[in-house]
Amino acid sequence: MNIVLAGMPGSGKTTVAKLLESSGKKIYDTDEQIVKEHGNITEIFRNFGEQYFRQLETDAVRKLSALDGIVIATGGGCLLKEENVQLLKAKGKIVYLRAKPQILIERLQGDTLRPLLAGGLEERIHKLYGERASVYESAADIVIDTDGQTPDQTVQRITELIL
Numbered sequence: 001m002n003i004v005l006a007g008m009p010g011s012g013k014t015t016v017a018k019l020l021e022s023s024g025k026k027i028y029d030t031d032e033q034i035v036k037e038h039g040n041i042t043e044i045f046r047n048f049g050e051q052y053f054r055q056l057e058t059d060a061v062r063k064l065s066a067l068d069g070i071v072i073a074t075g076g077g078c079l080l081k082e083e084n085v086q087l088l089k090a091k092g093k094i095v096y097l098r099a100k101p102q103i104l105i106e107r108l109q110g111d112t113l114r115p116l117l118a119g120g121l122e123e124r125i126h127k128l129y130g131e132r133a134s135v136y137e138s139a140a141d142i143v144i145d146t147d148g149q150t151p152d153q154t155v156q157r158i159t160e161l162i163l
Contacts (some may be wrong), residue, residue, distance in 0.1 A: 003093060004093065005073045007096055010103075010107040030074050031073075054081060061088060065088050074088070094140050095158055096137065097154065104125050142158075144157050
């Protein structure tokens with residue numbers, strides 16, 4: 001069974017995935033897979049658009065979800081596509097790392113690597129949160145609130161619930 005980490009940008013997916021590696025699980029990040037195979041995400045968005053990126057994301061999900069016993073950190077928009085949710089659930093449990101918008105904004109201050117957050121971090125986070133929170137909730141097998149939690153505490157909770 002795979003552990004699939006989902007949530008907004010800044011929710012801690014990548015950090016928590018790296019900490020879960022100590023449980024003996026191999027970790028994969030859908031964004032890292034895309035970068036490895038296709039190059040810089042910002043460039044992909046700029047040159048080909050979000051739709052193209054989302055198809056690359058589904059290709060990465062298809063490859064990773066075929067594996068078993070791994071941790072998959074998904075990109076923030078990955079679960080917006082029902083096909084991705086179904087692929088990830090086939091061999092995994094989706095863990096939604098939930099954080100309030102203000103916490104996400106604090107965590108993401110100064111981050112310039114996320115193309116969907118360009119042009120006003122606060123406004124973009126609130127907009128994306130409004131569009132995505134219910135999708136994460138409905139796709140999740142487990143919801144963990146990360147507000148006020150350290151990444152180690154989040155990993156401990158995942159371990160209690162899944163491992």
